[in-house]
Amino acid sequence: MSKKNVLSDYVLNLAESATLKMSQLARDLKSEGKDVISLSVGEPDFDTPKFIIDAAKQALDDGYTHYTPVPGLVEYREAIVKKLKRDNGLDYGIANIVVSNGAKQSISNLCQAMLNKDDDVIIFTPYWVSYIEIVKLAGGNPICVEASVENDYKVTAEQVKAVMHDKVKFVLFSSPCNPTGSVYTREELKAIADVIAPYENTYIISDEIYEHIVYSGEHVSIAENKNVADRTIVVNGMSKGFAMTGWRLGYIAAPKEIASACAKIQGQVTSGATAFGQKAAAIALETETDEPALMKDVFLKRRDMVITELSKIEGLKLSVPQGAFYIFPDCSNFFGKSIDGVVIENSDVLAEQILDKTYVATVSGAAFGAPNCIRLSYAASEENLMDACRRLQDFFGSLS
Numbered sequence: 001m002s003k004k005n006v007l008s009d010y011v012l013n014l015a016e017s018a019t020l021k022m023s024q025l026a027r028d029l030k031s032e033g034k035d036v037i038s039l040s041v042g043e044p045d046f047d048t049p050k051f052i053i054d055a056a057k058q059a060l061d062d063g064y065t066h067y068t069p070v071p072g073l074v075e076y077r078e079a080i081v082k083k084l085k086r087d088n089g090l091d092y093g094i095a096n097i098v099v100s101n102g103a104k105q106s107i108s109n110l111c112q113a114m115l116n117k118d119d120d121v122i123i124f125t126p127y128w129v130s131y132i133e134i135v136k137l138a139g140g141n142p143i144c145v146e147a148s149v150e151n152d153y154k155v156t157a158e159q160v161k162a163v164m165h166d167k168v169k170f171v172l173f174s175s176p177c178n179p180t181g182s183v184y185t186r187e188e189l190k191a192i193a194d195v196i197a198p199y200e201n202t203y204i205i206s207d208e209i210y211e212h213i214v215y216s217g218e219h220v221s222i223a224e225n226k227n228v229a230d231r232t233i234v235v236n237g238m239s240k241g242f243a244m245t246g247w248r249l250g251y252i253a254a255p256k257e258i259a260s261a262c263a264k265i266q267g268q269v270t271s272g273a274t275a276f277g278q279k280a281a282a283i284a285l286e287t288e289t290d291e292p293a294l295m296k297d298v299f300l301k302r303r304d305m306v307i308t309e310l311s312k313i314e315g316l317k318l319s320v321p322q323g324a325f326y327i328f329p330d331c332s333n334f335f336g337k338s339i340d341g342v343v344i345e346n347s348d349v350l351a352e353q354i355l356d357k358t359y360v361a362t363v364s365g366a367a368f369g370a371p372n373c374i375r376l377s378y379a380a381s382e383e384n385l386m387d388a389c390r391r392l393q394d395f396f397g398s399l400s
């Protein structure tokens, strides 16, 4: 008698996180003794600044080892409120803030809280891998609006206007963007806000997790536009700017009913985030520190180095990222070429062959909704980046 499949239809159709999958493949090859350079990871290669670690140790000593209120410790939420005012000019109270186990959970809570089956969600594309799957998990219907390399991977207000309608539940994007490194300017965000403003039922989810990694100009939140402020949800967290990926701390600033709904969901699923982590994160936000800026300076130096080296590969189309720590070259000029009899049909095959032949781990752009591209993270040492660039130059040079 055949056994019924134990797994749900949902999980059978769910795409595995391409970035995590590639990182695992790279780790496996490394454990076999291969000289792997991993440019697939989405995390700073720095350790968390010492003053934050010390604050967590102190919090443990002070007894912060218990359950926390579901939306977060009051002192951390107060620190977030102050940070949003100080850094972003945004006015929120603690009732608007919900702390989660990472911004990923924040986005998941929002989708579960806001979406009904088949609700339309506009997603700026290329997008962060998990947006699509999280939206689909909540029953939403993603509408991908594609930005091109020629426009530095930025979606224009005109493009948004062309797909907007009364029933769009929210518009979701990140600036700075993972995977493209694009940073929307104040003018571009205002133009997009002006398009969305007349649609009274449409919200904006603005993922600002890379806020501290902007190389030119400044980070701007679309929430500063008064015509959409009360319908904008800011998502942020500690992972990228403070090198705190493993602490799992993210948060939202949202209209009260949405914040309460997210807390209600989180209360049934995971409860509040780790106590001593929140205590330390509050201190991170309240301390005047140049640590995020120092890390950004290092990223900038590496970006310039990698861009210089990749520019030597004829046929690769590059946009110079203005934020985050990724480069997202369009490789479509190489599709149809071969290596050792394997035809590079698309970015999945390309990323596989790069790993197979050079031991450089990248991520296929298909997972980000951009099948012409691959994503390279430059959160790696200069030495490794230089070595990886040389391997990539040889690889692309050997395609015929």
Ligand SMILES: Cc1ncc(COP(=O)(O)O)c(C=O)c1O
Binding pocket: 042, 101, 102, 103, 104, 105, 128, 174, 177, 178, 207, 209, 237, 238, 239, 245, 248, 249, 250
């Ligand atoms: C654009 C974007 N949003 C959210 C996240 C999730 O961050 P967290 O570590 O806080 O869950 C990531 C992580 O890679 C990201 O790149």
